[in-house]
Amino acid sequence: MTMQFFDADATTQLTPFPALVDALAQACLDAARGEIASPARLVVPLNRGGSMLSMPAAARDLAIHKLVTVCPVNRERALPTIHGHVSVCDPDTGEALLALDGPTVTGRRTAAVTLLAMRTFLRRVPREILLMGTGTQASHHVHALAAVYPGSRVLVRGRTVERARAFCAEHSGDLSMTPHAEAAIPESVDVVIALTTSREPVYDEVAKPGRLVVGVGAFTPEMAEIGARTLEGSALYVDDLEGARHEAGDFIQAGVDWARVQGLADALVRESGAIHGADEDGKPVVFKSVGCAAWDLAACRVARAVLG
The missing domain is CATH 3.40.50.720 (NAD(P)-binding Rossmann-like Domain)
Known part of the structure; x- marks a missing residue:
């Protein structure tokens, strides 16, 4: 299967707020019951106060990995401060399914x-x-x-x-x-x-x-x-x-x-x-x-x- 990549506009369309709020309520309960594995984020320093954040999570129905960079100095360059994506995998086979725009998801x-x-x-x-x-x-x-x-x-x-x-x-x-x-x-x-x-x-x-x-x-x-x-x-x-x-x-x-x-x-x-x-x-x-x-x-x- 070819992995699908969705840009910021497409990611926005795929995450309507009413459904997102309901999904977050469910995920909140799932995480509290230990049904979502979500370890503390790994932070790696980059140049000039920037950082790279690695944030994986897994449940029975899917697994994800958000990898984003945060570079505050980009404000001086007229660039977004956050870049990256969220990749989604099948939790049974490990197969990569799709990737969403990281800053938009965040x-x-x-x-x-x-x-x-x-x-x-x-x-x-x-x-x-x-x-x-x-x-x-x-x-x-x-x-x-x-x-x-x-x-x-x-x-x-x-x-x-x-x-x-x-x-x-x-x-x-x-x-x-x-x-x-x-x-x-x-x-x-x-x-x-x-x-x-x-x-x-x-x-x-x-x-x-x-x-x-x-x-x-x-x-x-x-x-x-x-x-x-x-x-x-x-x-x-x-x-x-x-x-x-x-x-x-x-x-x-x-x-x-x-x-x-x-x-x-x-x-x-x-x-x-x-x-x-x-x-x-x-x-x-x-x-x-x-x-x-x-x-x-x-x-x-x-x-x-x-x-x-």
């Missing part, structure tokens, strides 16, 4: 994890969402929100007002988008999604009942988007407990007691064949997303199903 499954957290902890259609950040991952989140919550209003905070305005203009056809420059965050905001690589908190409000705070952008111990004041008053969840202990700089810098932190799978319950979120009774929740290969496997399950 961006879409990360945004879909946020959607799953919203479905799990918010338990209602969000009215107003604050995006903190205007980079590539923020764009993926806009597309995800437009696909699942098209009626929501999105406020955008960037490094500058001009950047936030440009981002809103770029995505004006997706959702109701408004730049937000004021220091105070409106009470009407029920979801805050932090998508920066900041080394100091960009959100440190008193924990607000009924508001979900999602941390996505900080991915090293030196980075922190969410402050200790917010964490102190919130129920704390992560998508991958093992990875979070090493990568969730928000929690690490705040000195969070890891006994307080639960995995997303702990909040998912199965009812009548569907997966739903456990009720937090309106308590403030902070959800930290660090990612793992099991989520890439979930995206590949969706792609294979779409291909038939």
Whole structure:
């Protein structure tokens, strides 16, 4: 069999967000039960602060390997910072089946994890969402929100007002988008999604009942988007407990007691064949997303199903 390669546009078409969220919920439970083998990512240093990431995962139905490079210096070269692909293999024969665009899989499954957290902890259609950040991952989140919550209003905070305005203009056809420059965050905001690589908190409000705070952008111990004041008053969840202990700089810098932190799978319950979120009774929740290969496997399950 000839291995099929799918570029970024094709990978987007093969991973629709509603199906991706459902697949991630299932993969989350599978991983918690040990039905997906997903070892810690292997990181190999490259020149000028770059890195190569190797992330394999295997289940009974398929096996995947995501191999991507991350080169921050590419911003100076007007090049994408992430390159690579996700290869999919038959777990019985080891035969290579297909390959998806790595940055697209990463961006879409990360945004879909946020959607799953919203479905799990918010338990209602969000009215107003604050995006903190205007980079590539923020764009993926806009597309995800437009696909699942098209009626929501999105406020955008960037490094500058001009950047936030440009981002809103770029995505004006997706959702109701408004730049937000004021220091105070409106009470009407029920979801805050932090998508920066900041080394100091960009959100440190008193924990607000009924508001979900999602941390996505900080991915090293030196980075922190969410402050200790917010964490102190919130129920704390992560998508991958093992990875979070090493990568969730928000929690690490705040000195969070890891006994307080639960995995997303702990909040998912199965009812009548569907997966739903456990009720937090309106308590403030902070959800930290660090990612793992099991989520890439979930995206590949969706792609294979779409291909038939």
